[in-house]
Amino acid sequence: MSDELFVVTVTYSPGPHLGRFLSTLSLSTERPVTVIMADNGSTDGSVEEALERFPNARLLRTGGNLGYGTAVNRAVAELRKEAGDLTPDLFIVANPDVQWGPGSIDALLDAAGRWPRGASFGPLIREADGSVYPSARHLPSLIRGGMHAVVGPVWRSNPWTAAYRQDRLEPSERPVGWLSGSCLLLRGAAFDAVGGFDERYFMYMEDVDLGDRFGKAGWQNVYVPSAEVLHMKGHSTGRDPARNLAAHHTSTYTFLADRHNKRWQAPLRWTMKGALKVRSRLAVRRSRRKGRGGS
Structure with a gap:
């Protein structure tokens, strides 16, 4: 069997980030790597430049801005x-x-050998300021996730957010509820078993949903802090904060409504929908006011 490893990245005018992603990739593994750029309609010339600079990069045009999970599914299907x-x-x-740390992919691959029921493996993710992003979390239960959503923006040190994000746990290799989709090693058999990403999620929560479905199917999501990457968070999510906030709340409702879908739970769904709608409007309003300089 070939040692070739496939890396799928979803591009949407990624600018200079893509070059750093591809140039640091050689540090992350000793295996030969082929990168599939599932492009959702880039117009900045970055993917074409990447094709010229990096012989291991391939371009798959998805035909439009299909969203993250759908683009990944298209690449895997190819x-x-x-x-x-x-x-x-x-x-x-x-x-x-993402910028790759030395040996980061090899560390994830080693962990896959230690966890045969592991479906997804996520590294320790650092933000641009060097802080550790809480990328390994519990699944959002109604109480824990609900209190995180409601009080988190105004009381950042609240116990529900800390529990949900596992903030007070030291980094260790362990199974978790879900892992950030910004960087994952996925097992093909598990990905196929659950049908890949749910394409109803255009943006946000597709990684939470995937981790939940892996767990329900008897697989594990494994946090591997011996692998380390840097996430600059400078891709498509930063261009239109108001639109992205609205999309986040829509995806959150889809996730929660799916998991509370009994007829007798209809009042709960109505309450969640109303609360998320109000929270979304307030968040969008704050974002737009901040964008205007607080005026």
Whole structure:
């Protein structure tokens, strides 16, 4: 079997981030790597430049801005078709604003050998200021997730947010509820078993949903802090904060409504929908006011 490892990244005018993503990739693994850029309609010339500079990069145009999970699914389907209807045993999905730490992918691959029921493996993620992003979390229960959503913006040190984000745990290799989709090693058999990403999620919560479905299918999501990457958070999410905030709340409702879908839970769904709608409007208003300089 070939040692070739496939890395899928979803691009949408990623600018200079993509070049740093591709140039640091060689530090992350000793295996030969092929990068599939699932492009959702870039117009900045960055993906074309990447094709010229990096011979291991390939471009898959999705035909429009399909969202993150859908673009990943298209790329995996293309790999499956090329391999005679076989999904790669292991493959990487990562944002193009990730920069790879030395040996980071090899550390994830080693962990996959230690956890045969592991479906997803996530590294320790540092933000631009060097702080550790809480990328390994519990699933958002009604109480824990609800209190995090309601009081988190105004009381950042509240116990529900700390529990949900596992803030008070030291980094250790362990199973968790879900892992940030900004950088994941995925097991092909598990990805196929759950049908890949749910394409109803255009942006946000698709990683929470995937982790939850992996767990329900008997697989594990494994945090691997011995692997380390830097996430610059400078890709498509920063361009229109108001639109993205609204999308986040829409995706949150989709996730919660799916998991409380009994007829007798209809009043709960109405309450969640109303509360998220109000919270979304307030968050969008704050974002727009901040964008105007607080006026």
